[in-house]
Amino acid sequence: MNLDMTIFHQAFFEEAADLLAELETQLLRLEEAPNDIELLNTIFRCAHSIKGGSATFGFTDIAHFTHGLETLLDRLRNGQAKVSGELTQLLLESLDQLKSLLAVARGEAASAPNSEPLIARIDAAIADSEGQKPTIAAVAAEPEIANEVQRYVFRFVPNRDVMRQGSDPILMLRNLFEMVEEVQVRCNRSNIPLLNDLDPEACYVSWEMEFNSIHPMTSLLEPFEFVSDECEVSLTAVAGYWEDNAQPVTTIVAAPTLADSAVQEVTAAAASSTAPAAETSVNAAAKMETHTLRVSTDKIDKLINLVGELVINQSMLNEVVQHFEISNLPRLLEAVAAMERASRELQERVMAVRMLPIKHAFGRFPRLVRDLAATCHKKIDLRTTGEETELDKSVIEMIADPLTHLVRNSIDHGLETPEERIACGKNEMGVVSLNAFHEGGNIVVEVSDDGRGLDKDRIYRKAIDRGLISESDPMPPDDVLHNFIFHPGFSTAAKVTDLSGRGVGMDIVKQAVQGLGGAISLSSTPGHGSRFRIRLPLTMAILEGLSLRVGDEVYILPLTSIIESIRPKAGDVRVVAGQTEVAMVRGEVLPLLRLYQFFGVEPVVTEPTRGLLVIVENDGRKIALLVDELIGQSQVVIKSLESNYRKVDGIAGATILGDGRVALIIDVPGLYRNVMPAQPIMSTAA
Amino acid sequence: MNSNQVDPVNIQAGSTAENGQYLTFSLGDEEYGVDILKVQEIKGFVPTTRIPNSPHEVRGVLNLRGTIVPIVDLRRKFNLEPVEYDQFTCIVVVVVQERVMGMIVDSVSEVMNIPSADIQPPPDFGNGLVGNMLRGMARTGDKLIILLDIDAVLLGDSVGMAMAA
Known part of the structure; x- marks a missing residue:
């Protein structure tokens, strides 16, 4: 086949990843309900699909590995084997092996652990x-005949619908013929109907043939692997020639259990010899990988309806405008209003296309918790709520790792051992909860545990050690103290034990969350546990913003960072140390930043009492921005400035205003970096 | 130096174009030319949105059918006297290194075929900025056309693009 399969690899990888995730979920459920036959069926189907896909796309090692797994699952499904703890462990380990193999296939990992022991x-x-152990016998028999010429009888009766299902019997036979010689073929044409009744897309013929081959049966049957469920495929090794009336030696009938994994050594050898070639092509595929998104057809249908509506609206508008008289004004206004409604809804729906339920990120945790519980010798009950909460796809992808870190953290440091818990009068089963919910235009994801909570004294001492506060300082309030653990280099090892010694600190988590335009906070009660709260924007492409005027320029300030805006009275703005300006807002002293100075705008308002102070907060620190006036609140589409230009200090991006002009979006965290680079953390509390 | 990385690409493009087509425009008293293949479109001058904390020659950004396009004022870039923008002022939108950028010129003249034989290498200015921005000089009739290496002009260090590249 000359068809370039690499273009389909991406689809296979995605499907396989989904299937593996499903497999994992079901396997974990199997531990609790070992006799659920429906569960076993689902698990079998997942494995079967992975095997099928990997064989089609030429990932022989994955197909080979999954094949054995599938056989075992089939036994389970048929009740020939019993689910046990040991067996579940084996299945989970196999799942991990499959993940590694897939990572290699994707070109993400250089090599996977050897599959053979598993x-x-x-x-x-x-x-x-x-x-009984027939497979052992087959292992012995197969390698012997592998390199010798063997005569086979082969029968192939394709299903009538085989071509409609996208398989071409001729292609399969051609593949077979590359491996065999001295072929005698009989084609059975007796089923071909008269031309009147003939369905041109149906397959009416079948074949019987005899050939010599040095290849093992599994390789010979490989081209037919995909149709073996629907078509009759049988391959029999014979001692002599057809005419000799020879006795069959071994018969393998193609069925789901076809070609036992018994021939592992042979196929494994074949796989390793083809591996380098496969690897290069896979690497090429990995390079041209594009980000794709699966969208339910339901969402797309709604989009199509809306576009239809929009087109109708537009033609309505055209008609009104073409023969416009002033008496038609109400109709025009009506048409514009309808247009606005439709386009707003279209915008919302298009954004919804990018939204996925957060369970895609939560999905990995049951397994993680199960494994960690075993290594930490703790009993853990993982509770998740709000799994259906939808988040932007890119946010989900990027939040998964920080969440994992938080969950590990809760288990490693937060939860006590069962003995300690009983001693404290708690249930020996520790609880780790993952909650996701909407809150005022944001998505909040919480990771909480009912463990021992943060050790304030240790954090206080560590902060003094690291010079974040001085020894003479009193113990700061809880929120300031808790924030120290997000400080770079503030090792988690400061808190009790560290099992894994991972190099990732809480500062990385914080950076990742901030990179997504979100914020993280923490609350903790000694003896009752701690709770991390991640607040994320709904989407990264649209922002609720406040437009404001600075001189004769318009800027957009993200609404999420604004606390309030006030008009200062005379005397509210003071100069400290002859340079830094501060604003007094309800007794709080905030640093003042004149936006026209920072952005180099020709000023119109320089007297604070004639302008407005917008108080923004980032990271728990507030600053006051002096602007000329507020224009209004609106949803703006974020456009990148970097794609054609570069990153600009203090600017997060650009957007297009209603009149087609470009307005720049202020980067609030960036203001802090540029305005007060050397600001000590304790500025407001000290 | 960003412009040094850009150069090989242009040499290659120049050598394959036996009969290169150039868009010519005027700026002050001089006539300049850029490779027509780099030009995406030409539009009349429209006000731009200033970008704070940016080099002087970057006049601002423009909404080009939903894309944010930075606009470089070539007069500022070449240290020429500023002039009032009028009905001849144009923005030439070019694609350099997959970036869409605009440049403001006094007026656009024409599209010319210039055989490579008519192009002389630029006079030796040393390896300074000026030398890097020129691809050559072409004489057609009594006019001298300065052929610009537009990548070096727009992506050179002074526009501040080096940080982005």
Whole structure:
């Protein structure tokens, strides 16, 4: 086949990742409900699909590995084997192996651990389930004949619909013929109907043939792997020639259990020889990987309806405008209003296309918690709520790692051992909760535990050690103290034990969250646990903003960072140390930043009492921005300034105003970096 | 130096174009030319939005059908006297290194075929900024056309693009 498969690889990887996630979820449920036959069926189907996909796209090692797994699952499904703790562990380990193999195929990892020990264990489990051990015999038999010429009888009766399902029997036979010689073929045409009744898309013929081959049966049957469920495929090794009336030696009938993993050594050898070639093509595929998104057809149908509505609105508008008289004004206004409604809804729906439920990020945790519980010797109950809360796809992808870190943190440091818990009068089962919900235009994700809570004394001492506060300072209030753990280099090892010694600190988590335009905060009660709260914007493409005027320029300030805006009275703005200006707002002293100075705008208002102070907050620190006036609040579409230009200090991006002009969006965290680079953390509290 | 990385690309493009087509425009008393393949469109001058904390020659950004496009004033770039923008003032939108950028010129003249044989290498200014921005000089009739290496002009250090590249 000359068809370039690499273009389909991406689709396969995505599907496989989904299937693996499903497999994992179901396997974990299997631990609790070992006799649920429906569960076993689902698990089997996942494995079967992965095997099918990997074989089609030429990932032989994955297909080979999954094949054994599938056989074992089939035994489970048929009740020939029993689900046990040991077996579930084996299945989970196999799942991990599959993940590594897939990572290699994607070009993300250089090599995967050797599959053979696991395959051997799977085979052993299969053999156990049979009582007898025919597979062992086959292992012995197969390599012997592998390199010798063997005569085979082959029968292939394609299903009538085989071509409609996208398979071409001729292609399969051609692939087979590359491996065989001295072929004698009989084609059975007796089923071909008269031309009147003939369906041109149906397959009416079948074949019987005999050939010599040095290839093992599994390789010979490989081209037919995909149709083996629907078509009759049988391959029989014969001692001599057809005419000799020879006795069949071994018969393998293609069925789901076809071609036992018994031939592992042979196929593994074949796989390793083809591996370098496969790897290069996969690397090429990984390079041209594009980000794709699966969208439910439901969402797309709604979009199409809306676009239809928009087109109708537009033609209505055209008609009104073409023969416009002033008496038609109400109709025009009506048409414009309808247009606005439709385009607003279109905007919302298009944004919704990018939204995925957060369970995509939560999905990995049951397994993580199960494994961590085992290594930490703790009993953990993971509770998740709000899994259906939708978030932008890119946000979900980027929030997964910080969340993982928080969950590990809660388990490692937060939860006590069962003995300690009982001693404290708590249930020995610790609870880790993941909650997601909407809150005022934001998505909030919480990771909480009912463990021991943060040790304030240790953090206080550590902060003094690191010079963040001086020894003479009193113990700061809780929120300031808690914030120290997000400080770079403020090692988590300061808190009790550290099992894993990961190099990732809480500052990385904080950076990741801020990179998404979000914020993280923490509350903790000693003895009752702690709670991390991540607040994220709904989407990164649209922003609720306040437009404001500075001189004769218009800027957009993200609404989420604004606390309030006030008109200062005379005397509210003071100069400190002859340079820095501060604003007194309800007794609080805030640094003042004149935006026209920072942005180099020709000023119109320089007297604070004639302008407005907008108080913004980032990171728990507030500053007052002096602007000329506020224009209004609106949703703006964020456009990148960097794609054609570069990053500009104090500017997060650009947007297009209603009149087509460009307005710049103020980067609030950036203001802090540029305005007060050397500001000590304790500025407001000290 | 960003412009040094840009150069090989242009040399290659120049050598393959036996009969290069150039868009010519005027700026002050001089006539300049840029490779027509780099030009995306020409539009009349419209007010731009100033970008704070940017170099002087970057006049601002423009909304070009939903894309934010930075606009460089070539007069400012070449240290020429500022003039009032009039009905001849144009923005030439070019694509350099996959970036869409605009440049303000006094007026656009024409599209010319210039055989590579008519192009002389630029006089040796040393390896300074000026030398890097020129691709050559072409004489057609009594006119001398200065052919610009537009990548070096727009992506050179002084526009502040080096930080982005």
